Amino acid sequence: MWPTTSPPSAFIERRRRLQAKLKGPALFVSGFSRPRNFAGNRYPFRAESHFLYLVGRTIEGAVLLVTPDQALLYAPEPDPEEELWTGAMPSFDELSEAAGLSVRPLEELEVAPDTVSLPAQDWDGALFQSELLGRDIDPGSGPEVEGATAALADAMIELRLQQDEAAILQLRQAAWATAAAHRAGLSVTRPGLREAAVRAAMESAFGEWGYAASYNPIVTTRGEVLHAERSDLVMRNGDLLLVDVGAETPEGWAGDVTRTWPVSGVYSPTQRAVYEVVLSAQAAALACVRPAVRYLDVHRAAGRAMVSGLVDLGILRGDPGELFELGAAALFFPHGVGHLLGLDVHDMEDLGDRAGYAIGRERATRPSDRYLRLDRDLLPRMALTIEPGFYQIRRLLDRPEEVGALEPFLCRDVLEKFADVRGIRIEDDVLVTEHGSEVLSADIPKRVDDIEALAREARQVAN
Amino acid sequence: MWPTTSPPSAFIERRRRLQAKLKGPALFVSGFSRPRNFAGNRYPFRAESHFLYLVGRTIEGAVLLVTPDQALLYAPEPDPEEELWTGAMPSFDELSEAAGLSVRPLEELEVAPDTVSLPAQDWDGALFQSELLGRDIDPGSGPEVEGATAALADAMIELRLQQDEAAILQLRQAAWATAAAHRAGLSVTRPGLREAAVRAAMESAFGEWGYAASYNPIVTTRGEVLHAERSDLVMRNGDLLLVDVGAETPEGWAGDVTRTWPVSGVYSPTQRAVYEVVLSAQAAALACVRPAVRYLDVHRAAGRAMVSGLVDLGILRGDPGELFELGAAALFFPHGVGHLLGLDVHDMEDLGDRAGYAIGRERATRPSDRYLRLDRDLLPRMALTIEPGFYQIRRLLDRPEEVGALEPFLCRDVLEKFADVRGIRIEDDVLVTEHGSEVLSADIPKRVDDIEALAREARQVAN
Numbered sequence: 012m013w014p015t016t017s018p019p020s021a022f023i024e025r026r027r028r029l030q031a032k033l034k035g036p037a038l039f040v041s042g043f044s045r046p047r048n049f050a051g052n053r054y055p056f057r058a059e060s061h062f063l064y065l066v067g068r069t070i071e072g073a074v075l076l077v078t079p080d081q082a083l084l085y086a087p088e089p090d091p092e093e094e095l096w097t098g099a100m101p102s103f104d105e106l107s108e109a110a111g112l113s114v115r116p117l118e119e120l121e122v123a124p125d126t127v128s129l130p131a132q133d134w135d136g137a138l139f140q141s142e143l144l145g146r147d148i149d150p151g152s153g154p155e156v157e158g159a160t161a162a163l164a165d166a167m168i169e170l171r172l173q174q175d176e177a178a179i180l181q182l183r184q185a186a187w188a189t190a191a192a193h194r195a196g197l198s199v200t201r202p203g204l205r206e207a208a209v210r211a212a213m214e215s216a217f218g219e220w221g222y223a224a225s226y227n228p229i230v231t232t233r234g235e236v237l238h239a240e241r242s243d244l245v246m247r248n249g250d251l252l253l254v255d256v257g258a259e260t261p262e263g264w265a266g267d268v269t270r271t272w273p274v275s276g277v278y279s280p281t282q283r284a285v286y287e288v289v290l291s292a293q294a295a296a297l298a299c300v301r302p303a304v305r306y307l308d309v310h311r312a313a314g315r316a317m318v319s320g321l322v323d324l325g326i327l328r329g330d331p332g333e334l335f336e337l338g339a340a341a342l343f344f345p346h347g348v349g350h351l352l353g354l355d356v357h358d359m360e361d362l363g364d365r366a367g368y369a370i371g372r373e374r375a376t377r378p379s380d381r382y383l384r385l386d387r388d389l390l391p392r393m394a395l396t397i398e399p400g401f402y403q404i405r406r407l408l409d410r411p412e413e414v415g416a417l418e419p420f421l422c423r424d425v426l427e428k429f430a431d432v433r434g435i436r437i438e439d440d441v442l443v444t445e446h447g448s449e450v451l452s453a454d455i456p457k458r459v460d461d462i463e464a465l466a467r468e469a470r471q472v473a474n
Numbered sequence: 475m476w477p478t479t480s481p482p483s484a485f486i487e488r489r490r491r492l493q494a495k496l497k498g499p500a501l502f503v504s505g506f507s508r509p510r511n512f513a514g515n516r517y518p519f520r521a522e523s524h525f526l527y528l529v530g531r532t533i534e535g536a537v538l539l540v541t542p543d544q545a546l547l548y549a550p551e552p553d554p555e556e557e558l559w560t561g562a563m564p565s566f567d568e569l570s571e572a573a574g575l576s577v578r579p580l581e582e583l584e585v586a587p588d589t590v591s592l593p594a595q596d597w598d599g600a601l602f603q604s605e606l607l608g609r610d611i612d613p614g615s616g617p618e619v620e621g622a623t624a625a626l627a628d629a630m631i632e633l634r635l636q637q638d639e640a641a642i643l644q645l646r647q648a649a650w651a652t653a654a655a656h657r658a659g660l661s662v663t664r665p666g667l668r669e670a671a672v673r674a675a676m677e678s679a680f681g682e683w684g685y686a687a688s689y690n691p692i693v694t695t696r697g698e699v700l701h702a703e704r705s706d707l708v709m710r711n712g713d714l715l716l717v718d719v720g721a722e723t724p725e726g727w728a729g730d731v732t733r734t735w736p737v738s739g740v741y742s743p744t745q746r747a748v749y750e751v752v753l754s755a756q757a758a759a760l761a762c763v764r765p766a767v768r769y770l771d772v773h774r775a776a777g778r779a780m781v782s783g784l785v786d787l788g789i790l791r792g793d794p795g796e797l798f799e800l801g802a803a804a805l806f807f808p809h810g811v812g813h814l815l816g817l818d819v820h821d822m823e824d825l826g827d828r829a830g831y832a833i834g835r836e837r838a839t840r841p842s843d844r845y846l847r848l849d850r851d852l853l854p855r856m857a858l859t860i861e862p863g864f865y866q867i868r869r870l871l872d873r874p875e876e877v878g879a880l881e882p883f884l885c886r887d888v889l890e891k892f893a894d895v896r897g898i899r900i901e902d903d904v905l906v907t908e909h910g911s912e913v914l915s916a917d918i919p920k921r922v923d924d925i926e927a928l929a930r931e932a933r934q935v936a937n
Contacts, residue, residue, distance in 0.1 A: 013668070013706075045508055046595040047520055048726075048817070049824040050614050052689050054517050055703075057510055095808070095869055098699035132509040134597030151513050204682075205476070211681030218674030219667075221706055226515050236561035240518075243476075243684055263511075345558070354511070361512040406558055 014184050014221055014260045019111030021177035022067050025170060026082045026112070029065065032166040035159065038128040038143065039065060039075040042136040055223070059136065060354040060361065061129055061167055063263040066110045070101070074120055074143065082112050085120040127159045129167065132361060154363025161365075168366045171353055173392040178353065179442065181264035182394055185225070186440050186451040188217040188258035189266030193455045196230070196254055197462065198469035202274050206230045206242035209252065217258035225265035225356045229255035234271060234434020235402040237346060246274040251282055253434050257356060265356040267396050268452045269438035276466035283459055285401050285432045288320030290457065292399040293437045296348050300389065300397065300441055300448035307375075307386045310348040313399040314340030314379060321401075325425040338379050339417055342407055347383035349396035352440055357384055358394070378413075389443045394451070398438030403429070477647050477684055477723045482574030484640035485530050488633060489545045489575070492528065495629040498622065501591040501606065502528060502538040505599040518686070522599065523817040523824065524592055524630055526726040529573045533564070537583055537606065545575050548583040590622045592630065595824055617826025624828075631829045634816055636855040641816065642905065644727035645857055648688070649903055649914040651680035651721035652729030656918045659693070659717055660925065661932035665737050669693045669705035672715065680721035688728035688819045692718035697734060697897020698865040700809060709737040714745055716897050720819060728819040730859050731915045732901035739929035746922055748864050748895045751783030753920065755862040756900045759811050763852065763860065763904055763911035770838075770849045773811040776862040777803030777842060784864075788888040801842050802880055805870055810846035812859035815903055820847055821857070841876075852906045857914070861901030866892075 029037070041063075044056035058069045066075055066084060073086040084107075089100040103114040122143050130152040131137045137150035156164050174182065195216035196209045210230040217224075231239040232246055234253030246252060252274055257266035271286065273279070278286060295316035299309045318339045319331040327334055351358035351367055359366035364374060367385040374381055385395060403426070407413045414421060440451040456462045492500070504526075507519035521532045529538055529547060536549040547570075552563040566577040585606050593615040594600045600613035619627050637645065658679035659672045673693040680687075694702040695709055697716030709715060715737055720729035734749065736742070741749060758779035762772045781802045782794040790797055814821035814830055822829035827837060830848040837844055848858060866889070870876045877884060903914040919925045 045517075046614065047689075048523050049595060049820065049822075051823055052819060054508070055690060060511050091869065095867065096699075096701045098696065098702050098704070132512060134601060138597060151509065205684065207684050208682040211678040214681065215674040215678035218677065219671040221668065221670050226510075227518060233561065236559075238559045239561050241561070356515060357512065359512075360514060404558065406554065 012184065012187060012220065014262070015180070016109070017067050017177035017181065017262060019109060021175065022065060023111040025175070026065050026077055028170055029077055029166060030079050030082070032169070033077065033079045034162070036076060036078045036123050036126040037163050038122060038126050039077070040128070040131055040136055040140050041066070041070050041073040042131060043071055043139070045133065045135060057263065059131060060263060060359070063354055064171060067262050068101070068106060068109055069261070070106065072117070072139070074117065076120065084110060084112055084114045085117045086114055088116050125159070127163045129153055129160065129164055129362070130156065151361070153361045154365065164362050164365055168359055168362065171359060172351070172366070173390050174353065174394050174442070178264065179392070181260050181262055182266070182352070182440065182442070182451055185222070185258050185260050185264050185266035188220055188222040189256065189268045189452060190454045191220070192216040192256050192258060193254065193268060193270055194465070196256070197270070197272055197456070197465055200246065200252055200272065200274055200466070202246055202248045204246055206232060206244050206246060206252065209254065210242045213254070213256050221261060222258040225257040225259035225267060229253065232274070232433070234436065235404050236434070237402070248275045249279065249431055250274040251433065251435065253436055255436065255438065263354045265352060265354065266440060266452065267352055267356045267438065268440060268455055269398055269436040270455060270457065270462070271435040271437065272462050272466065276470060277463055278459055279431055281429045282432050284324055285429060286435055286459060288317060288324065289399055289401050289435045289437050291320055292316040293397055293439070296397045296399060297439070297441065297448065297450070300443060301446060302389050302391050302443060304389050305386065306389060306395070307380065307383065309397070310380065310383055313348045313397070314344060317344050317399060317401065325422055326429065327420055328422055329420045334417070334420055337417055337420070338377060339420065341377070341379035342414065342417060342421070343401045343403070344399055345378065345382065345402070345404065345407060346400065347385070349398050349438070350384035352394040352396055360384070391443055391445050393443040395441055395443070396438055397441055398436055400434065400436035401432065402434040403432065475647065475650060475683065477725070478643070479572070480530050480640035480644065480725060482572060484638065485528060486574040488638070489528055489540055491633055492540055492629060493542050493545070495632070496540065496542045497625070499539060499541045499586050499589040500626050501585060501589050502540070503591070503594055503599055503603050504529070504533050504536040505594060506534055506602070508596070508598060520726065522594060523726060523822070526817055527634060530725050531564070531569060531572055532724070533569065535580065535602070537580065539583065547573060547575055547577045548580045549577055551579050588622070590626045592616055592623065592627060592825070593619065614824070616824045617828065627825050627828055631822060631825065634822060635814070635829070636853050637816065637857050637905070641727065642855070644723050644725055645729070645815070645903065645905070645914055647723050648685070648721050648727050648729035651683055651685040652719065652731045652915060653917045654683070655679040655719050655721060656717065656731060656733055657928065659719070660733070660735055660919070660928055663709065663715055663735065663737055663929070665709055665711045667709055669695060669707050669709060669715065672717065673705045673719070676717070676719050684724060685721040688720040688722035688730060692716065695737070695896070697899065698867050699897070700865070711738045712742065712894055713737040714896065714898065716899055718899065718901065726817045728815060728817065729903060729915065730815055730819045730901065731903060731918055732861055732899040733918060733920065733925070734898040734900065735925050735929065739933060740926055741922055742894055744892045745895050747787055748892060749898055749922055751780060751787065752862055752864050752898045752900050754783055755779040756860055756902070759860045759862060760904065760911065760913070763906060764909060765852055765854050765906060767852050768849065769852060769858070770843065770846065772860070773843065773846055776811045776860070777807060780807050780862060780864065788885055789892065790883055791885055792883045797880070797883055800880055800883070801840060802883065804840070804842035805877065805880060805884070806864045806866070807862055808841065808845065808865070808867065808870060809863065810848070812861050812901070813847035815857040815859055823847070854906055854908050856906040858904055858906070859901055860904055861899055863897065863899035864895065865897040866895065
């Protein structure tokens with residue numbers, strides 16, 4: 012489906028709710044596109060997320076000024092000389108109608124000394140912000156904000172933590188486009204092709220509907236590299252392909268889904284066995300997702316199920332509960348079970364752990380929990396991911412300082428039989444509902460039988 | 475074909491030639507990837523072009539130091555904690571072998587006070603550069619460099635103006651991937667689809683071979699918008715689709731090709747007539763391309779042929795030579811006939827007109843010539859584009875101050891019959907040879923009959 016835009020009423024309501032929390036003026040910058048190799052050749056522009064949340068339109072160099080009484084958008088005036096090249100820019104009237112507020116020329120912006128603003132992510136944005144505010148803003152310094160700026164950060168977090176109706180529709184559309192990509196990727200996967208062929212088919216599948224990638228796609232037969240961004244290897248029979256790809260709506264809302272499928276179309280018995288363990292860990296985590304549950308407990312449920320499954324496979328030996336407490340999950344699953352999802356694929360990570368962690372909660376230092384990006388008590392309409400994984404990472408498994416006290420419980424001879432399982436991750440996008448949860452990405456095949464059936468079907472069509 | 479990397483000898487030779495021109499140390503920064511919406515979600519990294527020319531590898535935050543006596547690469551050391559997430563970074567030994575020089579940790583870099591450097595394009599790069607050099611560098615200030623920095627700019631221009639064997643191979647590969655994209659795009663074009671579907675198929679066609687887009691693709695039924703970057707319109711029978719899309723090799727070398735094909739698969743008689751005029755203008759320009767010819771004369775040859783063709787169609791009336799001198803070409807063809815091509819799609823545009831214009835030559839102010847990016851006497855092994863176009867731009871045609879003295883010669887009643895021709899551009903990548911030129915993108919269908927035949931074939935395959 013071609014993505015829809017949110018109605019002006021959604022932005023009016025979001026700003027109204029923000030205004031109710033404000034004590035003074037707050038300023039939001041959209042940011043600037045950045046040169047790729049020279050000024051005339053620029054990366055595609057994506058506006059800053061807080062700006063998108065409140066305005067919904069990707070306008071370069073624009074400023075939203077919100078006070079307790081009103082909200083005004085200041086934008087660069089359309090430049091006729093420029094329009095010869097780029098086509099008509101949206102008029103102030105069009106912007107005004109789309110975002111539901113008055114629009115004025117940027118030159119008319121006046122910034123009061125007590126105006127606060129969340130730090131931009133890069134120097135171009137931060138220097139512009141510094142100029143407007145008359146004080147130095149360091150790019151990406153969101154995690155360190157204090158005082159009135161911290162209050163603004165907390166106000167935005169409070170707004171954005173629980174998704175409104177327009178946001179949920181955007182997230183559904185992102186999930187739809189993400190699903191189209193995953194089905195396309197599975198369909199074109201063949202031994203002998205490069206990973207890049209799958210990646211290209213996936214980006215094309217959402218690109219043709221006007222969506223962008225919400226992050227750099229991971230399409231790799233080296234699934235044990237958690238954020239592998241290279242896709243230049245030739246896929247071989249026997250390889251698993253780990254595919255972590257999400258689509259973003261033009262309004263900026265993200266999908267984020269991982270599947271791991273066999274290049275041959277059929278999982279080997281060892282691959283299937285571990286896949287089922289990861290799937291059971293995901294099911295265990297998903298079963299916990301509902302309001303009032305602490306996300307750390309969702310994470311731990313996945314870890315416990317993982318350890319239990321690995322004991323069943325004989326890769327670990329001992330009591331699953333005790334092994335879990337010893338940190339056995341982190342040996343194979345060294346990342347968090349998920350994170351907030353929204354306008355950012357790690358929603359509001361520009362503000363550091365302020366969004367993901369409730370006040371008074373801090374990241375654990377345990378290897379099993381230190382990478383967890385979210386540890387709040389869940390609330391209705393939070394969007395998040397659930398993405399356990401199993402990886403054979405030599406840097407962890409081969410080092411006594413990492414394996415530690417787990418060595419006697421690790422059956423390396425059994426593990427060797429699973430050499431064709433480099434990395435498996437299964438990730439879905441989830442919306443917390445009033446009494447439970449809804450998987451937004453439920454349309455994307457996940458069970459072994461469903462994946463193999465789709466792979467079979469694609470091969471029949473091709474022949 | 476999967477892109478090849480240039481041999482270390484190519485980079486050794488380029489640096490050797492640079493060293494012979496240097497009077498003191500010169501420093502080249504590769505640059506940094508930039509956050510998209512938060513620090514952990516970044517735009518794909520592309521290194522600065524001068525760095526790529528001399529090193530050939532995309533390494534973030536690296537510095538090449540070239541003195542008259544030696545060249546050394548300083549790079550960040552691989553970080554084991556980081557590698558858990560991103561996979562193994564290339565070791566210093568691997569880098570050293572690939573680029574043919576010694577590699578040292580960035581911490582060991584010592585910068586002498588007389589070291590010069592070409593300004594980075596963005597603040598992140600420029601601030602890093604400022605820190606290394608101990609003086610302020612403004613991003614994108616290449617056009618204004620003076621003194622020793624200007625001498626370095628001129629040395630790089632002298633090197634990069636005439637492509638070496640390795641560069642020509644890279645440009646051929648970029649042209650090959652660009653051709654794959656254009657054939658894929660033509661094949662999927664159908665009424666009822668959005669422009670984005672064609673764009674996605676094109677990016678996928680080179681993406682699957684490991685190439686990126688060398689600039690933001692233009693795929694539009696509003697061809698009269700010269701740099702239209704939106705592709706969200708539904709294509710209709712009767713529309714022309716203007717497609718300006720080029721691939722870039724992983725080493726950074728660009729393709730840049732435009733074709734304009736009918737959405738229905740068949741040009742209307744009016745579209746065909748104007749298309750033939752643009753094609754004849756391109757042929758006239760191409761026929762001039764050989765060493766020692768001044769590029770302004772190539773541009774003017776295209777303009778003359780365009781005016782002559784428009785007189786034949788009855789859109790203009792009068793003596794073609796006189797009309798041309800009155801500026802009639804610029805009414806319909808208000809941009810330059812092309813530009814340098816290389817690592818940058820507008821090669822070395824980071825240095826302003828210093829690369830495109832020979833010393834003592836400046837941009838003309840005439841409307842017909844003011845957008846011309848190149849006006850050198852051609853040399854063997856220069857790479858450039860030839861890209862005349864015809865556009866009905868209301869901002870030009872409807873304004874007396876733009877039409878000026880041409881009004882009596884403009885047959886508006888005839889022009890009205892060509893309403894279905896919004897914009898046509900035909901662009902190829904050309905290498906100047908010893909005695910003439912070679913079209914690198916010659917494989918991409920360009921004649922009306924060839925385009926219609928390919929469109930027909932694609933429809934037969936689909937049915």
